Amino acid sequence: MDGCDDDDTQLSAHTLAALQEFYVDQQKKQFVECNNYFVGSIEENWQLSQFWYSDETAHRLAQEAIEAAGRGGRIACISVPSVYQKLKQLWNEEFSAVLLEYDRRFSVYGKDFNFYDYNNPLNLHEDLHPQSCELVIADPPYLSEVCLSKIALTIKYLTKGKILLCTGAVMEDLAANLLSVKMCRFHPEHHNKLANAFCCYTNYMSGLD
Template sequence: SNLRGAGSAKLGLTGDSQIMAELGDEDHALRQYFYSESTLRLFCEICCRSDVKSIALMSAPSIFCRLPREVRETKAWLLEFDRRWEDGNARFVFFDFRAPVEALPAHLLGACDLIIADPPFIDVRTLEQYGRSIQALQSEQPRLLLTTASDNEQWVASELGAFAKAFVPKASAAWAELGRFRLFSTFR
């Protein structure tokens, strides 16, 4: 699988102003920061691939809102702590990374062939908790994209089998501008 995807030219992506209206303001108390347009474009290209059947977007509402409506309504699930995206969204799943894996919906267990995770904290304990949920959600041939600090590279490689990519995701978080933010992937 190629990480680059199909290109964004004909994806029918939602317009920037509508995205921002849907997203509203970041909630920094929840450690919530939204991705830049170039980063959203890459994630959307991957989500829109025809070989992707079921997507778990863990703590990644900006990606969910940026996806074309058809993908949001048929393939993507937003697993999110912030309930403001719940109202009128049948694809919203309340997700507290501290909750046991058993709290995840049964219909998603073992069903997701693409998981994109953006943990709110960069410590190993948080990554371990996300890792348990990722393992429970993933299908037999899963693909994982994870954003976290470069400091976690060794843990991510050994525990999740994901490796740093050349693409550096951009986000509004101040520390993301310091060059510490990385994209890790289990596929090319």
């Protein structure tokens, strides 16, 4: 969700579904179609622990993902919609990207959008086969062992090998144990500053080191 918060209090399922539908309707009115994808501004929903990356961070992470995936590579973006949008802006027909996201407002991105609930980490669209992505980039919405552990199942299911994880510094040991990733020197920044120290982790030699 482009950022983390350790408060996982959520609205009731019925209320949240109604709110999501409202957001989608409103957002479709604001979006402009360009080159077969949608660009626009979706405001952060703090009920979903959303904190968008700065444009500079989204661009840097998108460039890293493209380079790591390689020519013809497929990139899975789990709860990182701002990176997905930047990937679409940089698209040059040499890679593809899909977005796995709980927030249905991002369904405006069309067929690349896949509804994703980390509580059901392997309940994925039929097109998301095991090891079908050269790189998976993920940003778990909550700083919790449960959240990261479940999303790790999705990551390991989808990736052919390369993992780019963005989460809090406090998750370093757990991330290493679950995904064999190491902290990078690059630190993501957000439009709204976070109280928690935030980091990038990879399991390969990256340009973020």
